[in-house]
Amino acid sequence: MRSLYSQQPTWMHPVPAWAKLAALSAGGTLLVLTDRLGPLGAACGLALLAFASLGRPAWRRARMLLGMAIAAALITGFHWLLGSTALGAASALRLTSAGLLALMLTLTTRFDDLLAVLEACLRPLQRLGLPTERIALGLGLTLRFAENFYVQWQRLDDAYRARSGRGGGLRLLAPLTIRTLQTAERVADALAARLGR
Numbered sequence: 001m002r003s004l005y006s007q008q009p010t011w012m013h014p015v016p017a018w019a020k021l022a023a024l025s026a027g028g029t030l031l032v033l034t035d036r037l038g039p040l041g042a043a044c045g046l047a048l049l050a051f052a053s054l055g056r057p058a059w060r061r062a063r064m065l066l067g068m069a070i071a072a073a074l075i076t077g078f079h080w081l082l083g084s085t086a087l088g089a090a091s092a093l094r095l096t097s098a099g100l101l102a103l104m105l106t107l108t109t110r111f112d113d114l115l116a117v118l119e120a121c122l123r124p125l126q127r128l129g130l131p132t133e134r135i136a137l138g139l140g141l142t143l144r145f146a147e148n149f150y151v152q153w154q155r156l157d158d159a160y161r162a163r164s165g166r167g168g169g170l171r172l173l174a175p176l177t178i179r180t181l182q183t184a185e186r187v188a189d190a191l192a193a194r195l196g197r
Contacts (some may be wrong), residue, residue, distance in 0.1 A: 004056035004106045005153065010105060017113035018120075020105050027101050031094045035114065040093040057107055063154070068099045115140040141187070152179050170171040 012020070031043060051058050072092035079088020118139050122132035153176050160168035 003167050004061065004103075005110055006060075006107045008057050010057055010108055012054060012108040015108070017109045017118045020109055021114070021117055021130040024105055028098050031097055035087070035090045037089055037093070040097070041092055044093045044097045044100075047097045051100045051104055054104065054107065060105075061103065061107065064103060064150075065100075068096050072096050111140065145183075148183060149176070149180060152176060152183075 027043075032038070034040065072095060075092045075095065076085065076088040078093070079085055082088075099184075115136060118136040119133065122130075122136050125135075152153050153172060154170045156175055156179075157168050160172065162165075
């Protein structure tokens, strides 16, 4: 499976995965502690500046920002129709800020490093008899598949754009579903072979 991880080093690559996950968790928590547009706007601006500071690896993924902007506009528009524009704007700023932080984590952290942090965090639960390795693997695969789905969609969209000159949009849903199922089947076969089941 392809990954969004960037092989080109940035200033965030040497930062340990646990520190980046802790910062992401703290940032996400702070974002839900206020509904004031001023602090949320400032947080979104800071997140955008931090994302831009990653340089070329970030700008190669700039198309993802368009998706975030569209989602933010839809959220704000929906709340405008309901007469709660300020709440919609706050939600959009919160979503965009968290999305930028998560994208920075994905671009600069290897999957194996994330999985190691998850396993370490879940290890105390082994005393309760919980299968922490399986839980960590499940969480890791979820993260990995989320990346893979985006990469698959991007490749399909690029191919459609090369043929027609415009984006594929919802037309790509069926081929994306087929590719996703094929990938899931390959991963399931690999896990079954590795686990001997």
